[in-house]
Amino acid sequence: MVYEENNTEAVEMRHIISILLENEAGALSRVAGLFSARAYNIESLTVAPTDDPTLSRMTLVTTGTDDIVAQVCKQLNKLIDVVKLVNLTDNAHVERELILIKLVAEDERRDEVKRIMDIFHGHVIDMTDTTYTVEVTGDSEKIDAVLKALEHITMLEVVRSGQLGMARGGKGIV
Amino acid sequence: MELTGAEVIIECLKAEGIDYVFGYPGGAVLHIYDAFYKQDDVQHILVRHEQGATHAADGYARATGKPGVVLVTSGPGATNAVTGIATAYMDSIPMIVITGQVPKHLIGNDAFQEVDSVGITRPIVKHNFLINDVNDIAETFKKAFYVATTGRPGPVVIDIPKDITAEKVAFEYPSEIEMRSYHPASNTDHSQMKAAIELILKAERPMIYTGGGVIIGNGSEQLHTFVRSLGFPITQTLMGLGAFPASDSLSVGMLGMHGTYEANMSMHHCDVLIAIGARFDDRVTGALEKFCPTAKIIHMDVDPASISKNVTVDFAIVGEVTEVLDEMNALLGPATNQINKGAIEKWWAQINDWRAQDCLKYDRESEIIKPQFVIEELHKVTNGDAYITSDVGQHQMFTAQYYGFDKPRRWINSGGLGTMGFGLPAAMGVKLAFPDEEVACITGESSIQMCTQELSTCKQYGLPLKVINLNNGYMGMVRQWQEFFYEKRYAMSYFDALPDFVMLAESYGHVGIKVEKSCDVRPALEEAFKQKDRLVFLDFITDREENVYPMIPAGAGLNEMILV
Numbered sequence A: 001m002v003y004e005e006n007n008t009e010a011v012e013m014r015h016i017i018s019i020l021l022e023n024e025a026g027a028l029s030r031v032a033g034l035f036s037a038r039a040y041n042i043e044s045l046t047v048a049p050t051d052d053p054t055l056s057r058m059t060l061v062t063t064g065t066d067d068i069v070a071q072v073c074k075q076l077n078k079l080i081d082v083v084k085l086v087n088l089t090d091n092a093h094v095e096r097e098l099i100l101i102k103l104v105a106e107d108e109r110r111d112e113v114k115r116i117m118d119i120f121h122g123h124v125i126d127m128t129d130t131t132y133t134v135e136v137t138g139d140s141e142k143i144d145a146v147l148k149a150l151e152h153i154t155m156l157e158v159v160r161s162g163q164l165g166m167a168r169g170g171k172g173i174v
Numbered sequence B: 001m002e003l004t005g006a007e008v009i010i011e012c013l014k015a016e017g018i019d020y021v022f023g024y025p026g027g028a029v030l031h032i033y034d035a036f037y038k039q040d041d042v043q044h045i046l047v048r049h050e051q052g053a054t055h056a057a058d059g060y061a062r063a064t065g066k067p068g069v070v071l072v073t074s075g076p077g078a079t080n081a082v083t084g085i086a087t088a089y090m091d092s093i094p095m096i097v098i099t100g101q102v103p104k105h106l107i108g109n110d111a112f113q114e115v116d117s118v119g120i121t122r123p124i125v126k127h128n129f130l131i132n133d134v135n136d137i138a139e140t141f142k143k144a145f146y147v148a149t150t151g152r153p154g155p156v157v158i159d160i161p162k163d164i165t166a167e168k169v170a171f172e173y174p175s176e177i178e179m180r181s182y183h184p185a186s187n188t189d190h191s192q193m194k195a196a197i198e199l200i201l202k203a204e205r206p207m208i209y210t211g212g213g214v215i216i217g218n219g220s221e222q223l224h225t226f227v228r229s230l231g232f233p234i235t236q237t238l239m240g241l242g243a244f245p246a247s248d249s250l251s252v253g254m255l256g257m258h259g260t261y262e263a264n265m266s267m268h269h270c271d272v273l274i275a276i277g278a279r280f281d282d283r284v285t286g287a288l289e290k291f292c293p294t295a296k297i298i299h300m301d302v303d304p305a306s307i308s309k310n311v312t313v314d315f316a317i318v319g320e321v322t323e324v325l326d327e328m329n330a331l332l333g334p335a336t337n338q339i340n341k342g343a344i345e346k347w348w349a350q351i352n353d354w355r356a357q358d359c360l361k362y363d364r365e366s367e368i369i370k371p372q373f374v375i376e377e378l379h380k381v382t383n384g385d386a387y388i389t390s391d392v393g394q395h396q397m398f399t400a401q402y403y404g405f406d407k408p409r410r411w412i413n414s415g416g417l418g419t420m421g422f423g424l425p426a427a428m429g430v431k432l433a434f435p436d437e438e439v440a441c442i443t444g445e446s447s448i449q450m451c452t453q454e455l456s457t458c459k460q461y462g463l464p465l466k467v468i469n470l471n472n473g474y475m476g477m478v479r480q481w482q483e484f485f486y487e488k489r490y491a492m493s494y495f496d497a498l499p500d501f502v503m504l505a506e507s508y509g510h511v512g513i514k515v516e517k518s519c520d521v522r523p524a525l526e527e528a529f530k531q532k533d534r535l536v537f538l539d540f541i542t543d544r545e546e547n548v549y550p551m552i553p554a555g556a557g558l559n560e561m562i563l564v
């Protein structure tokens, strides 16, 4: 009976988790180490100090069943360096990712790339005689769409930042 | 007055009320050892191997409830301590391990005896620190002790570069500490409690299942009240033995892989399971999909991450075991007269039928020494009141099954990690904590060889332990698995050469006695315990191919036991 229940619930979903942690040497490796030691997935992970330099803010994207993600959150909360954790997936939130692409842009391609950038509200931020470097921000769907739109153009390098996330509404996590 | 970093460390230990530090010197900790030399408040126990230091501190902590403290040097000192740290971690034992580190300017240079101790120990500690500044020593120690001893306890490593221990600083120990990132769970949820109580009162086939958390959290007294006011059957895990008396008729013994028939059958058939300070370990649950198929589950634990980790539970109450049980007892109060008495009586009749199976029977008349017999005799000779440590293997299971622990903190074994070599050094820590109590280490001829060197430490500090070697000539537990699951192919579970344990004990300055017949077991034990100030090593030559029964094969359900 219990077995069946678990089975029907066992759909893997993507979760975006926001973590406030002590900005201390080793804090990042504790989080990363937890994921490898317990065989949890990390799809992306971004981390940087906040306006309070003693704290870092991390956004982590993982996939798993509800049970597993609940465990992930509990285990993360158990890390002494973690000050606060919110699973953004539970509520309305915004997500952004930045992508940088260096691509071959010659002749008519130069205009074409600029047109595509206009459509996606991206920018050309560096150029040579034969290449452009462009930036686009958006949620992951938009980033995927940009990549699709540029598919037929030779890309020399692609860098994605991973997701950043924040809950909607007037409250912050502090 | 300014102190050196090394002196500050000693002052921190004094402020925490530490009486013993278990350690081994080396280059990176020489300033600290120099500071030890100049004082008498904290006694340093010099072991023979850093693993011994960690297990001794661990044994001390398990017996007293106070944190054990270890001091080792950098590099190999730290790596030798790793097994002991992991052992403490798996069983949630409060411990502080101070590891020396190379001087700050050499860190990262592959310096002599440099290892990344913080990196190596990260997955096996509750937390660890690398101290970068002499000004941070006192606060770090305060934090370390606070983290190690509160919530779900665990080992904390403090890595200290050598140069810092020589620098000077004014010492002040913080009286309190606030960590914004660490708040051990302590608020108990009344709505969950009330719902749990409703379920408990309606239960027809209830079962109480308790673990090491009750012992670590000092919740025995509250547990007694809880169990006795309900009159429900209770089973305890390997780590929980003693929290509730084994001799009480409400106790159905240990559960799990080598649990009793009655405990495992009751688990399998219960309708309400009340888990307290237990973590649904795989050695307890057997196959998860067959675990307690008809039960609603209530789980009380101090660690939120233990809730619904392996088994999804219906009601969760997170908090200190003493607080949770006090509140549960208060809420239950007179309501216990609403218990479904008729159903419970029927349930007990069923359980007593299972008990009648007498699953722990063995040949008590055997002339060849049965390991079970030694444990039962030991119980009699020590009035069931000794502190017993063990190593890992069949002898550990026999002790758990046959000693019958009536008090908490008397049974000291490595349950989570299953570390051979734990028993002897752990017993040293216990004996130092309780010099007037009887302390015995039950071991096997394989396990004892993993930390035999500590017999020398026992001599130096005059620790009159009783070492009970159940010598079956095999790595018995490995041999048992090979007998059951590998058609008796005894691959590498047998030593072609063994030491003469009597001579071994004597060479370390102790008393050695070899016992080969059942009729000599009792007199030998009595003789050993008569020698109050000597360590006596009893080498019992036991039945070579005795097995631990009952046994649940890995992957089976709790109702699928192999009986004798």
Ligand SMILES: Cc1ncc(C[n+]2csc(CCOP(=O)(O)OP(=O)(O)O)c2C)c(N)n1
Binding pocket: B391, B392, B393, B394, B395, B396, B418, B419, B420, B421, B443, B444, B445, B446, B447, B448, B470, B472, B474, B475, B476, B477, B478
């Ligand atoms: C450090 C370590 N290595 C290996 C094992 C695997 N192991 C578990 S029990 C056992 C045999 C123990 O033999 P012995 O100490 O003679 O005890 P017995 O089972 O015969 O009572 C072994 C090798 C372990 N638990 N710990």
